Amino acid sequence: xxxxxxxxxxxxxxxxxxxxxxxxxxxxxxxxxxxxxxxxxxxxxxxxxxxxxxxxxxxxxxxxxxxxxxxxxxxxxxxxxxxxxxxxxxxxxxxxxxxxxxxxxxxxxxxxxxxxxxxxxxxxxxxxxxxxxxxxxxxxxxxxxxxxxxxxxxxxxxxxxxxxxxxxxxxxxxxxxxxxxxxxxxxxxxxxxxxxxxxxxxxxxxxxxxxxxxxxxxxxxxxxxxxxxxxxxxxxxxxxxxxxxxxxxxxxxxxxxxxxxxxxxxxxxxxxxxxxxxxxxxxxxxxxxxxxxxxxxxxxxxxxxxxxxxxxxxxxxxxxxx
Amino acid sequence: xxxxxxxxxxxxxxxxxxxxxxxxxxxxxxxxxxxxxxxxxxxxxxxxxxxxxxxxxxxxxxxxxxxxxxxxxxxxxxxxxxxxxxxxxxxxxxxxxxxxxxxxxxxxxxxxxxxxxxxxxxxxxxxxxxxxxxxxxxxxxxxxxxxxxxxxxxxxxxxxxxxxxxxxxxxxxxxxxxxxxxxxxxxxxxxxxxxxxxxxxxxxxxxxxxxxxxxxxxxxxxxxxxxxxxxxxxxxxxxxxxxxxxxxxxxxxxxxxxxxxxxxxxxxxxxxxxxxxxxxxxxxxxxxxxxxxxxxxxxxxxxxxxxxxxxxxxxxxxxxxx
Numbered sequence: 350x351x352x353x354x355x356x357x358x359x360x361x362x363x364x365x366x367x368x369x370x371x372x373x374x375x376x377x378x379x380x381x382x383x384x385x386x387x388x389x390x391x392x393x394x395x396x397x398x399x400x401x402x403x404x405x406x407x408x409x410x411x412x413x414x415x416x417x418x419x420x421x422x423x424x425x426x427x428x429x430x431x432x433x434x435x436x437x438x439x440x441x442x443x444x445x446x447x448x449x450x451x452x453x454x455x456x457x458x459x460x461x462x463x464x465x466x467x468x469x470x471x472x473x474x475x476x477x478x479x480x481x482x483x484x485x486x487x488x489x490x491x492x493x494x495x496x497x498x499x500x501x502x503x504x505x506x507x508x509x510x511x512x513x514x515x516x517x518x519x520x521x522x523x524x525x526x527x528x529x530x531x532x533x534x535x536x537x538x539x540x541x542x543x544x545x546x547x548x549x550x551x552x553x554x555x556x557x558x559x560x561x562x563x564x565x566x567x568x569x570x571x572x573x574x575x576x577x578x579x580x581x582x583x584x585x586x587x588x589x590x591x592x593x594x595x596x597x598x599x600x601x602x603x604x605x606x607x608x609x610x611x612x613x614x615x616x617x618x619x620x621x622x623x624x625x626x627x628x629x630x631x632x633x634x635x636x637x638x639x640x641x642x643x644x645x646x647x648x649x650x651x652x653x654x655x656x657x658x659x660x661x662x663x664x665x666x667x668x669x670x671x
Numbered sequence: 672x673x674x675x676x677x678x679x680x681x682x683x684x685x686x687x688x689x690x691x692x693x694x695x696x697x698x699x700x701x702x703x704x705x706x707x708x709x710x711x712x713x714x715x716x717x718x719x720x721x722x723x724x725x726x727x728x729x730x731x732x733x734x735x736x737x738x739x740x741x742x743x744x745x746x747x748x749x750x751x752x753x754x755x756x757x758x759x760x761x762x763x764x765x766x767x768x769x770x771x772x773x774x775x776x777x778x779x780x781x782x783x784x785x786x787x788x789x790x791x792x793x794x795x796x797x798x799x800x801x802x803x804x805x806x807x808x809x810x811x812x813x814x815x816x817x818x819x820x821x822x823x824x825x826x827x828x829x830x831x832x833x834x835x836x837x838x839x840x841x842x843x844x845x846x847x848x849x850x851x852x853x854x855x856x857x858x859x860x861x862x863x864x865x866x867x868x869x870x871x872x873x874x875x876x877x878x879x880x881x882x883x884x885x886x887x888x889x890x891x892x893x894x895x896x897x898x899x900x901x902x903x904x905x906x907x908x909x910x911x912x913x914x915x916x917x918x919x920x921x922x923x924x925x926x927x928x929x930x931x932x933x934x935x936x937x938x939x940x941x942x943x944x945x946x947x948x949x950x951x952x953x954x955x956x957x958x959x960x961x962x963x964x965x966x967x968x969x970x971x972x973x974x975x976x977x978x979x980x981x982x983x984x985x986x987x988x989x990x991x992x993x
Contacts, residue, residue: 379701400949462946620986624784627722627951627982660949664942667989 359510361548367510374413391649397519400660408439414511416443429497431484434463436502441472454487503537504593513541529654530637533557534588536596543603557607558640567607587633610639681832683870689736689832696735713971719841722982730761736833738765751819753806756785758824763794776809825859826915835863851976852959855879856910858918865925879929880962889929909955932961956980
């Protein structure tokens with residue numbers, strides 16, 4: 350329960366082992382390119398399309414890697430987590446597949462589509478207020494009642510190692526990338542991405558992209574210590590969590606820079622991905638493209654890999670219609 | 672100019688030649704599957720994703736195959752066509768690539784996104800009323816002024832052969848299909864699909880799927896002669912054209928059945944494709960899935976290939992928001 354005290358961080362070897370372990374559980378997703386978006390950005394962009402991942406986001410990688418390492422003896426008690434949605438669906442899916450119960454604490458403002466998905470995999474959903482404190486309190490209560498194993502959405506070495514497998518696959522298809530950008534929320538994806546990328550290509554630059562409206566990671570990166578999340582009312586609903594000490598440590602060690610983008614830039618980038626790539630990406634997944642478009646001086650003329658983190662959203666309420 | 676008088680129809684050899692000819696011009700698009708949609712339909716569905724095709728629809732196949740066969744001596748005069756949008760963009764793109772002028776007659780109710788796309792490839796756009804008569808009159812006028820070569824959107828053997836390459840690719844990836852369904856408008860895609868499928872797998876069943884609101888092809892198939900289009904106010908804006916004698920002949924010879932689906936079924940199928948496959952398909956491209964879902968007695972338990980014909984639409988006005 351005190352997982353952030355033991356700050357174990359995964360090595361590149363852990364990420365390679367995760368990649369082997371999750372074969373058949375998570376998919377190898379396609380890498381897409383678009384002449385139109387390259388023209389628009391001036392960069393040469395490789396989109397790692399985790400919207401096509403099982404359960405609709407990269408979270409399936411970390412959840413599978415964690416669930417597959419739970420000892421048989423503990424399986425009956427199940428797993429518990431808190432998540433704004435995508436980790437919930439992924440954990441529920443992986444748990445169902447391994448045949449163990451899943452308990453999910455979810456903020457009541459999570460998109461309905463995400464709630465329904467997790468419930469569809471047989472998870473027991475517990476709603477809470479959309480604050481980190483309320484989430485923590487709720488999952489501790491569930492844990493006390495069930496003794497289920499916590500699979501934290503990002504403060505967990507196995508989860509981080511799993512998330513890193515997306516970058517590993519991307520670098521296998523595009524081995525000459527000069528930069529790679531992941532969205533940042535709790536920092537699990539960015540941490541895994543940075544460890545995988547720097548170990549594979551020491552000269553690659555790794556960036557985190559974050560909504561201005563939930564900019565705790567960027568402020569923490571600047572100050573070198575965990576800064577509180579002051580607001581989280583961003584359209585990128587997958588990016589409303591805060592860093593933990595473990596992910597901050599990894600990010601400080603391996604990430605070149607964190608930058609924020611505005612809500613308008615996120616919405617525009619989402620629409621551009623839909624229009625040019627013909628894929629459904631959620632706003633969180635478009636945050637890296639928003640950064641490329643916002644900072645041409647940094648990215649134009651370079652080969653840049655972006656993690657499109659997921660594709661789950663309410664189709665009735667599109668980002669540009671809210 | 673009297674292309675429907677010489678009713679040349681392509682053979683399977685023409686389709687194989689087209690496949691070789693258009694390499695580098697049209698893409699080999701992915702075939703996708705979805706456990707969720709298989710569960711929902713009871714069928715085992717293979718989606719040929721022409722929304723990922725260059726210019727966003729299968730039309731790039733036929734347009735490229737036609738443009739590549741224009742003699743050098745005629746190139747300077749350019750090409751002319753009429754189209755509700757996707758053929759226009761494809762012809763404009765292929766013409767630009769070959770370095771020849773393109774003149775496009777387009778109904779004024781074509782989606783703005785489609786108009787902009789064609790114009791973006793340097794085509795000269797001429798708007799007309801949304802009737803077949805107005806279209807014909809307008810392109811004849813352009814033809815008289817320019818002497819440009821007509822590349823009809825479907826009444827053209829080279830175009831039909833090009834469209835058939837999508838089914839050829841689909842059957843290479845899913846060689847044990849029991850049925851294949853294409854949307855039908857002017858009948859070019861369905862004709863090419865039927866010739867390719869029946870020559871490759873003689874026992875496969877080939878179906879055309881058409882909006883109830885533009886059901887001329889289904890009525891023509893039943894009566895054995897060209898029936899007029901009585902209305903074309905369907906949300907599937909790519910399916911508002913009518914068969915010609917050439918495509919009717921092919922369809923009567925090679926297609927097992929044509930069936931219609933309602934507007935509600937089309938909209939629901941479009942949303943399901945977005946939600947489960949995480950791809951942007953236009954309503955026309957969802958018409959085959961609408962048919963599978965509408966007729967479980969015909970398709971459940973079978974391996975069915977669907978041509979998702981394109982992914983171009985105004986993202987500001989989604990089908991389920993109109």
